[in-house]
Amino acid sequence: MKIIPILKKAVVLLVSVFILNILQTAVFPYLALGGVIPNLLLVLTSFYGFMRNRREGMIAGLLCGLVIDFSSGTLFGTHVIILLTIGYLNGLSRKVFFGDDVKLPILFVGLSDLLYGLFIYLVSFAFRQSGDFNFYLMNIIIPEAVYSVMISFVLYFIYARIFIWMNREERKVEHIL
Amino acid sequence: MEKKKKTRIPSESLFIILFTVGIIFLLLSYVNNFKGGIFGTVTNAIFAPIQTGIERVGSRASKYRADSKTIDELTSENEKLKKQNENLTSKLSQIQLQSSELENLQKLYKLDQQYTGYNKTGARIIARGSDNWFNTFTIDKGTKDGIRTDMNVIADGGLVGIVIKSGRNYSLVRSIIDDTSNVSGMSLNTGNTCIISGNLQSMTKSNRIKITNLENPDNKIKSGEPIVTSNISDKYLPGILIGYLDSTKEDSNQMTFSGTVTPAVDFKHLQNVLVVLSKKETGAK
Numbered sequence: 001m002k003i004i005p006i007l008k009k010a011v012v013l014l015v016s017v018f019i020l021n022i023l024q025t026a027v028f029p030y031l032a033l034g035g036v037i038p039n040l041l042l043v044l045t046s047f048y049g050f051m052r053n054r055r056e057g058m059i060a061g062l063l064c065g066l067v068i069d070f071s072s073g074t075l076f077g078t079h080v081i082i083l084l085t086i087g088y089l090n091g092l093s094r095k096v097f098f099g100d101d102v103k104l105p106i107l108f109v110g111l112s113d114l115l116y117g118l119f120i121y122l123v124s125f126a127f128r129q130s131g132d133f134n135f136y137l138m139n140i141i142i143p144e145a146v147y148s149v150m151i152s153f154v155l156y157f158i159y160a161r162i163f164i165w166m167n168r169e170e171r172k173v174e175h176i177l
Numbered sequence: 178m179e180k181k182k183k184t185r186i187p188s189e190s191l192f193i194i195l196f197t198v199g200i201i202f203l204l205l206s207y208v209n210n211f212k213g214g215i216f217g218t219v220t221n222a223i224f225a226p227i228q229t230g231i232e233r234v235g236s237r238a239s240k241y242r243a244d245s246k247t248i249d250e251l252t253s254e255n256e257k258l259k260k261q262n263e264n265l266t267s268k269l270s271q272i273q274l275q276s277s278e279l280e281n282l283q284k285l286y287k288l289d290q291q292y293t294g295y296n297k298t299g300a301r302i303i304a305r306g307s308d309n310w311f312n313t314f315t316i317d318k319g320t321k322d323g324i325r326t327d328m329n330v331i332a333d334g335g336l337v338g339i340v341i342k343s344g345r346n347y348s349l350v351r352s353i354i355d356d357t358s359n360v361s362g363m364s365l366n367t368g369n370t371c372i373i374s375g376n377l378q379s380m381t382k383s384n385r386i387k388i389t390n391l392e393n394p395d396n397k398i399k400s401g402e403p404i405v406t407s408n409i410s411d412k413y414l415p416g417i418l419i420g421y422l423d424s425t426k427e428d429s430n431q432m433t434f435s436g437t438v439t440p441a442v443d444f445k446h447l448q449n450v451l452v453v454l455s456k457k458e459t460g461a462k
Contacts (some may be wrong), residue, residue, distance in 0.1 A: 025304035026231040070217035072311040073351040077202030
């Protein structure tokens with residue numbers, strides 16, 4: 001009885017990661033603004049953390065991090081760690097800021113992307129280069145966050161519905177039990 | 178709801194466990210060059226066919242956009258091309274004169290037999306890396322076409338990068354403009370070695386990458402000098418054009434020079450690449 005909703009949730013998450021990764025690696029390079037593409041997998045992780053809970057945020061972050069790490073040239077695990085943390089922190093923030101407001105989840109996408117940018121900069125760039133942080137902030141971190149926030153408006157309405165459906169499914173199961 | 182599920186691991190502990198797993202991944206990758214093992218290969222192999230399909234559609238769409246030019250544009254372009262043609266013919270005669278000189282040089286560096294003699298296979302870029310920080314991409318050929326890790330990737334006669342991982346139907350390539358890339362190079366005419374490092378900052382600002390540790394006695398090496406892969410590099414085949422020297426400045430040690438290089442490959446519009454199917458024999462293994 002309990003296994004079916006978990007299975008459904010897993011399928012939704014896997015399909016989301018699959019589609020968003022395809023969009024991010026194969027479609028958005030054609031739609032780059034100022035050489036920058038949005039970070040869709042981060043948006044997904046942030047939504048799962050903030051609109052569902054810590055646990056699902058972490059699992060989404062873990063999956064997204066793995067998928068990025070599989071196809072990137074950095075040390076394996078870099079993206080796992082940061083996205084895992086972002087999913088968890090978003091879940092924690094949910095406890096503090098509660099509400100069905102559109103602004104908050106999207107605000108947290110922006111904050112998460114800034115955190116992501118800072119982390120990648122610190123881990124992979126700060127020690128090797130002569131560390132011109134301003135440049136990276138203005139040319140990569142902030143543009144990426146802005147673009148991600150723009151895209152997250154669209155994704156928000158899709159995921160708000162998916163999450164409402166998930167809640168309903170979960171309640172159904174509780175009734176049966 | 179929470180009370181019922183007391184048997185589950187609390188979120189805090191789960192976070193700490195997963196975080197530790199992440200750190201273990203990092204260490205493994207650092208020590209052992211771990212890249213996700215079989216899971217990574219399988220995941221990427223699933224993504225590759227779809228990325229190939231989308232790339233086909235995408236490149237066709239951008240070609241269509243390029244096709245739809247107005248007559249005005251075409252006539253002006255035609256005139257421009259005519260002028261260019263004149264220029265080129267005059268240049269050609271100059272170059273023919275110089276080519277005999279070039280032949281001698283090539284013989285000197287044995288470029289002709291080393292560079293053109295390699296077996297190569299063409300491949301298409303089907304996906305870019307997932308974020309804006311690193312310059313890696315996926316191509317649509319893998320181990321079944323004979324591509325292995327550490328093979329060199331070239332395009333337009335210049336060095337593009339190196340294969341860092343290959344699965345059955347895909348390979349990951351790190352380009353030389355990636356911030357973590359370092360290539361041992363040398364100046365074509367004098368043979369002085371140097372290090373070419375990818376640099377996100379100068380690449381974004383001015384499409385150039387860094388050159389360091391260049392020995393340049395008496396300032397002999399001028400800007401415009403072709404920089405090729407050196408024969409002491411352990412992964413790159415010798416004599417592949419990397420780019421042209423842009424500007425140099427003497428380092429504070431007053432022995433070496435560093436500056437910028439314009440890559441020979443147009444990385445912004447790269448769609449097709451050639452993978453050199455032979456690896457450098459270094460005798461290491």
